[in-house]
Amino acid sequence: MTHLEARYGRTRAWSRRERALGIVAGLAVLVTATLWVWSLGTDLSRTTLQTRDLGFEIVDDSTIEVVFEVTVEPGTPVSCAVEALNSAYTIVGWRETDLPASERRTETHVLEVRTTERPTTGLVSECWLP
Incomplete structure (x- = not known):
């Protein structure tokens, strides 16, 4: 154990499954936000006044x-x-x-x-x- 690990503790390593789940969740949020912004910009029912x-x-x-x-x-x-x-x-x-x-x-x-x-x-x- 190194001096820093002894002082602050050891961080838990993420499993492959947890890492993949985090990436999928991040991509889902990114795609949802992108589609929402795109729909606001292309809404033909909005008229500029x-x-x-x-x-x-x-x-x-x-x-x-x-x-x-x-x-x-x-x-x-x-x-x-x-x-x-x-x-x-x-x-x-x-x-x-x-x-x-x-x-x-x-x-x-x-x-x-x-x-x-x-x-x-x-x-x-x-x-x-x-």
């Missing part, structure tokens, strides 16, 4: 027009929520709308939002697929 705020125009003390872009696969209808904020970043106006399917991937929209007080900014809160 992006929005971009382009600007706004304050019409009066109780109205704002919000200009925004929606990018989605052509032929896909979208619903969006647009909000107006005051100088304290409090929501003073909110409007949800259904946008019809378009033949173009990116569409620009202008949406009028009524407010409870004078807004200082307007933006898209979120968009989703109905």
Whole structure:
């Protein structure tokens, strides 16, 4: 027995069966994880939806027009929520709308939002697929 074996003990040697079982289990986990990642990347039912705020125009003390872009696969209808904020970043106006399917991937929209007080900014809160 060497000095280190006497001090720390001897490790148990793995049998061939245990080693083979460990390799098979590791490969099964690796294959399962690879298939899961692949299925996420090739799921054709997932549609990419992006929005971009382009600007706004304050019409009066109780109205704002919000200009925004929606990018989605052509032929896909979208619903969006647009909000107006005051100088304290409090929501003073909110409007949800259904946008019809378009033949173009990116569409620009202008949406009028009524407010409870004078807004200082307007933006898209979120968009989703109905």
